[in-house]
Amino acid sequence: MYSVAVVGATGVVGQQFLVALDNHPWFKVECLAASPRSAGKPYIEALKGSEGEVRWFCDEPIPEGFIDMEVEDSSDIDPSDFDLIFTAVESDVASKIEPRYAEETPVVSTASAFRYEEDIPILVPGVNDGHTRLIEIQRKRRGWRGFITPIPNCTTTGLVVTLKPLMDEFGLERVIMTSMQALSGAGRSPGVLALDIIDNIIPYIKGEEWKVEIESKKILGSIANDRIEPADFKISCTCTRVFVKDGHTEVVYASLKRRASIEEIKEAFISFGESVFKDSGLPSAPRRFIVCFDDPFRPQPRLDRDLYGGMAVAVGRIREDPALENGVKYILLSHNTRLGAAKGAVLVAELLVKEGIV
Amino acid sequence: MYSVAVVGATGVVGQQFLVALDNHPWFKVECLAASPRSAGKPYIEALKGSEGEVRWFCDEPIPEGFIDMEVEDSSDIDPSDFDLIFTAVESDVASKIEPRYAEETPVVSTASAFRYEEDIPILVPGVNDGHTRLIEIQRKRRGWRGFITPIPNCTTTGLVVTLKPLMDEFGLERVIMTSMQALSGAGRSPGVLALDIIDNIIPYIKGEEWKVEIESKKILGSIANDRIEPADFKISCTCTRVFVKDGHTEVVYASLKRRASIEEIKEAFISFGESVFKDSGLPSAPRRFIVCFDDPFRPQPRLDRDLYGGMAVAVGRIREDPALENGVKYILLSHNTRLGAAKGAVLVAELLVKEGIV
């Protein structure tokens, strides 16, 4: 068993980490860390709000084992006590504490603070496992015993999982993506007010489109000269917020490098989806990474976001696109707080363990 | 004053016609027609459901003058009694009664039954007024004293209003559009069940994408050899349903024939929007047909759908598109039950009167 710490354990994403790590066969959570305000309290007390209500936000109950565990101050923990540290903190905090941890210990992060640095890979298991090579470069360059590996923005994840087989089989020329994102993606501080989204759509999510465009090309890029060369397709996104609790829906239009029939494209999705984690042995990997629907009314967020524990990407409405050269269009759905957040980060850690990097 | 009949007057769109025509300076509603079930009843009685509740679905109250008006059977009315007939019936009914009416009298229709016939124009005032020339051709070919002019699908309207200035100023190569459509667009028979859309998106609207693609090219096309030559740009749509009462949001990506700066594009929108109905004298025309927002959080359906009485198209988030040649992307919002339905049809009728065709 690997000894791990969860930093930011009282927040929404931190709570999701605890659910994802409860009874994990490889990882044992030996430390819950958070801000000084929570430090020294039993976990359940640290969750309480001003009315005494327990501010626990997962659908699953609080795993028993953590309820009375004492929360530590994230500034005080000694990273060398752990084999691995999961961080679930805001970017400004991450930019301070993650390098300190990484001097000693591998850090798998949900924050964006280091995503865009050239020696730091954004790992999506099954999509760019080879980018783990960058870790050694990162360690050398920075003189760290550990390292930092962030996961992507939750909107990027589903997109690159579906683009990967298209790029490998047919080549990618252009990608246009419109997202309809779930409320949980905005978190709770401040989050989206009900007053603002009732009978409404919010057509803008600050910074989101840039992140998805940059991250997608980096994740699907290749390593050259000890750095990642972004993939060379063009990409354009529009990100919106809708009244859905969980599950980001993305409408994708892609121009391929070579003509492909709808049947070939479905086959590429299905075959990639079924083979990518086959015999991988990764505990959090879904049996199918992509699930294809023929029913044109699917995927739907409420019905399909939990497929394979929220770790699969659902794809439907695969059609020829009449406006783009060798065009295909489809709709994808991926669970932003499972595959797209803590559970996706645990999958990254599993890959790192399997590859002997942790 | 022109004497008009409203056929399908008890349905949702028919009700919107009554609101749009109440105290209209040019049109006087002299007949409310509906199915035999309603015929012979005072209008208010024809609206009542099985619990005695009044099934009136507009936000505005029932215009006083119609409350006690006796409803006639749409099969029995004599079209020659009226200068103009507005129809708000399902397509299968429209395909039977509209030709009968058109033998004698002009028909402005919200149904799709005749939209795709080559001698029938789909009119959007301000966008393709010249297509009224097709009416004379239609009359001759069919031997009618009247004619049929359908309005487009409610999702097409906002799109063509914004594409028109782009096409005129810069030329259009490709258009990709993702819609997030309001519940009222699905009507009430059967409409969208709350159980299906709560915490959800429905990723498919039967027939909608085809309609928007075909209609947009027809409306923006030109007349040649006594028929409409569709505009030659490529277009691809994905239409979805979201939890919004009124107002269709559309995310548009366009590849232009020549490069244009964001400032030029905004200028094209604003200048078209402000000039198109200037001095037109059409009572239902908005002062601005396009309203541009700089605030990236706009347009929002609940906040902006009622601009200029629901007759303006709101546009925001105008940006360069990095994936398309000479690409621009933007978000538009148009009111599907005002500009996109009855009130839009009344505007068509006003244009026909002004041009001396009615």
Next chain:
Amino acid sequence: MYSVAVVGATGVVGQQFLVALDNHPWFKVECLAASPRSAGKPYIEALKGSEGEVRWFCDEPIPEGFIDMEVEDSSDIDPSDFDLIFTAVESDVASKIEPRYAEETPVVSTASAFRYEEDIPILVPGVNDGHTRLIEIQRKRRGWRGFITPIPNCTTTGLVVTLKPLMDEFGLERVIMTSMQALSGAGRSPGVLALDIIDNIIPYIKGEEWKVEIESKKILGSIANDRIEPADFKISCTCTRVFVKDGHTEVVYASLKRRASIEEIKEAFISFGESVFKDSGLPSAPRRFIVCFDDPFRPQPRLDRDLYGGMAVAVGRIREDPALENGVKYILLSHNTRLGAAKGAVLVAELLVKEGIV
């Protein structure tokens, strides 16, 4: 194993029966019956809508074993082929087919058709098990080998579960209840339109208040002279519909026959809730029938409706009521499509088996 049929198997409640009965330790579903339109088709085909989409409405997937089972015509099945028949049909259908079935076979019904007849008990296990005595009377009077036992309206169930310990411990004088009911309680034919409930409350549910008032007094009544003497408390309800998918919330004000402290009342709820199914051996019974919250923000439908598989009633905000003699007020939540429908009916069947009546 008891051989059972599910009649109305393609409808929403019928589907819930299949989920509730999948791998049931006592009951084996040997017949799926529905209307003639579905008869002769494999179950999965009978579920398909006009677009080919599978109209399956449970959160759980379709149990494998039923997918290819041939659907039979509910008018044609021979009731004597089964030990027990579950019916999930509309009341008008129930009033015809249930007596025919009951001539031969016990019928557990979710319909209201026979609820108000004096020799027919409305069973809620744990609350009025003694009312099973009425079954023998029913059989004799009607000359049936089988019998009919309907479950109550889904809004009644949670109410009587909480009133039972109050009545037993302190006596009940008056009950006032306001419900905020979930969308799934209205079913799908026609169900609640999203257009009607968006940004809204519907303050009336036809027939509901009368049902809850009558059923509650019958269920909590006693048997005298071979019929049920309704309990003698006064009861008044107001039933409304709100934008919640599942889980009926009920605000209850009760006047007790003797003064009780909040602590005594909590103790009555908890003690009843924990003991009532203890060692009962009923497979669908919850470990706790009532779960009490101290956190004033609970129960909440989305968070608490699935407690103990949706078979527990959640209670919170227990306070003294300043307006009633010996008054107490509280809020309860119960799952209308689990405890309140098919799964509750399965629990009834389990009780009947255990008592040797089936």
Next chain:
Amino acid sequence: MYSVAVVGATGVVGQQFLVALDNHPWFKVECLAASPRSAGKPYIEALKGSEGEVRWFCDEPIPEGFIDMEVEDSSDIDPSDFDLIFTAVESDVASKIEPRYAEETPVVSTASAFRYEEDIPILVPGVNDGHTRLIEIQRKRRGWRGFITPIPNCTTTGLVVTLKPLMDEFGLERVIMTSMQALSGAGRSPGVLALDIIDNIIPYIKGEEWKVEIESKKILGSIANDRIEPADFKISCTCTRVFVKDGHTEVVYASLKRRASIEEIKEAFISFGESVFKDSGLPSAPRRFIVCFDDPFRPQPRLDRDLYGGMAVAVGRIREDPALENGVKYILLSHNTRLGAAKGAVLVAELLVKEGIV
């Protein structure tokens, strides 16, 4: 014209004041005051958020005349510059600044800070106009030239408007009320998160039930010995939050002192509602204070909250209550941000002017 200041002018309620006071025939807004952060800025600039977006939250546009008006620091204004001050600030701020203002000038407040002091009336025009007598007592006791008159909590208002004719005509013994309150009642700081209310009800609003109970008895009380003697009926409330934008729905059960038929009760509501403001000349008073529905599906928040400019209380489902002596039950709807907030406060000011107190 009376010169007025609006304090807290940049907040949600302050904005509603500006809409309510725009072009008011009696009041001229000569000062917009807010916190030091806003002071010195043009109003439109003070509204801007960190993205440059204008944080204006009314459905109506910003009244032209206020857009460029300079905002003043609420601590710096000289109350003697105005005939009347409207305050729309949080209670902790109100408790500091309102007494300072009241030394010189009448204050009409939406805050709860002073509502429960014995020399301070909570005025609801049409319901307790006679309580203005307390103002003179307040002035004397406190040595103020001005005074403070708070309006009630927004949930109290609709309740007391409907209880008034019942109490006057039939006497009131007990009142039990369950509310389903709108999101706008929670404001925006922090307000209700969409994540918390989606597919959900929140069964608790801190402090609300106590406020409604105390305020209702105070407002309906009588003056004796220079203080208000609360009305002597018993009252019990449960307040919940639902997914509705505006409009509080309240389910009321009342036990009257003498038996009354449903017709008598309707008559009492209608006659009070039509007569109370007749010939009052108050510009913001609705023509009917109570609107009664026979249709059992009404009132509904989205359909009926805006009756008479949001200043009327809609009542429906008036029925006998079988659980209470001389019982009646009904459902009411009142607009929490119009009658229940700023516009209601303006009506109070109008009454004070008419009575010569301001």
